[in-house]
Amino acid sequence: EEADNDRLAAALATIGGGSGATTFHLPSPRRTPALMLQGTSSDAGKSILTAALGRIMLQDGYDVAPFKAQNMSLNSYVTPDGGEIGRAQALQAEACRLDPEVRMNPILLKPASDTGSQVVVLGRPEGNLRVREYYAAKQRLFERVNQAYDTLAAEHEVMLLEGAGSPGEINLKATDIVNMNMARHAAAPVLLVGDIDRGGVYASFLGMYETFERWERQWLRGFLVNKFRGDTSLLAPAHDYLLERTGKPVLGVVPFLPELRLPAEDSLSFDLIPTGKKDADALDTALIVVGHLANFTDFAPLELEPDVQIRHVRRAADLGTPDLIILPGSKNVVADMASLWQSRLAEAIIAQVKEGAWLVGICGGLQFSGEEIRDPRGVEAAAGENIRALGLLPLITELGAEKQLRQTRGIWTAKNLPVEGYEIHHGITSCRKPELIAIPGDHGYPLGFAAGRVWTTYLHGVFDRDRFRREFIDLIRVDRGRPPRGAIQATYELEPELNRLADHVRRHVDMAAIYRLMGLS
Secondary structure (H helix, E strand, O other): OHHHHHHHHHHHHOOOOOOOOOOOOOOOOOOOOEEEEEEOOOOOOHHHHHHHHHHHHHHOOOOEEEEOOEEEOOOEEEOOOOOEEEHHHHHHHHHOOOOOOHHHOOEEEEEOOOOEEEEEEOOEEEEEEEHHHHHHHHHHHHHHHHHHHHHHHOOOOEEEEEOOOOOOOHHHHHHOOOOHHHHHHHOOOEEEEEEHHHOOHHHHHHHHHHHOOHHHHHHEEEEEEEEEOOOHHHHHHHHHHHHHHHOOOEEEEEEOOOOOOOOOOOOOOOOOOOOOOOOOOOEEEEEEOOOOEEOHHHHHHHHHOOOEEEEEEOOHHHOOOOOEEEEOEEOOHHHHHHHHHHOOHHHHHHHHHHOOOEEEEEOHHHHHHOOEEEEOOOOOOOOOEEEEOOOOOOEEEEEEEEEEEEEEEEEEOOOOEEEEEEEEEEEEEEEOOHHHEEEEEOOOOEEEEEEOOEEEEOOEOHHHOHHHHHHHHHHHHHHOOOOOOOOOOOOOOHHHHHHHHHHHHHHHEOHHHHHHHOOOO
């Protein structure tokens, strides 16, 4: 931990230039029209609404880019140049038809324990910090955040900013770098988003307003009610009351949109893409929920399939006799592997594989499937700690200080099909049997290993390709005594869903008023 802190301190010392620092040259200052969405709480829907507004503004002819100063999520994405950002900002970039880049999310916090997180600065991990240590570093980091914003804003006509958590947390205001202080730097009018489905949304709006200083109230320009079910005319008295008490209007009531096939914004809402009724012969699939689960959207495309039924398993008693077991990614493979043994889920998984269940391991799941995970440098545990893994494949993983971050392609040799995705892992995995390499990578390193019914890969997003996904599912179906489907059963495409979302939000939000707030009308 001390070594990580030293590395972070050294990295912070290079802010603004120096060896190893990522630097941007500030252009001549100009004010870029901007809008910021903040929420009454986490998971109020601001990430999805930001994506919706980005697509709407794109449709209306604007060159628009997303930005979130600080994101806390284990659901990350690797940009084309090998940097790591929150998955929500990658979705927002796609909504704006831009390549995701690290300036869109300059600070990413990946919780590694109840009191500490890995701090990713401009796409690169800078070390692990406890909460108080991170608070002490935030103001220095804010300079870097502002620099990232300024250079990104200079390259686009419009900026869409997203806040984090709640702007009304009194204990966080002094060190805020993501909500009102960021809005002030960007000169961005703020709309406060509330989830009415949870109840108490108008009290939450008023409560937020009461915590705001006078300058914060000036930046707050209105409210958005999200996930409404019912007759919007019934809300008029509440809107009148809110306007009278705050002087700020409600600029939209967005009804709940069912069957929205877009990735969830973060792991606080651990639901995959909602789907309809499953087939009677659907594969019973047990997704093992580890304590530091990361990149759960890897399995969203599988959830779309009518013949795959995914259930979340946290206890050995709930594993049952599945057709398929999924071991997902993990932010702390050492701690999660230890927990699998302590909970006896490890023994239950091994027993089911011996009985004929298939097992898929992605990233951390690949490492769990091997024989041993070693941490000689103390990346996730005490230096020199080794932990026994499941022993399903002859793999040894050694965690290294340098994180592997890249978009990658390969070939699934069993079917000679192309696969692609992105890598986010500290571990380097070696295999005693080269014939078990299931996916040779285009960079010369194996991307996956398989033996019998155990199949693993380092590729996040590997199931996004419809043809690969169908061939893989049919392989399991045949082995489990079910006929293959052959034809593609489901399409994982974000573009139609982004347009559907944008059309829905446009119908229910006063875009003319929003454009006036931004000075675009």
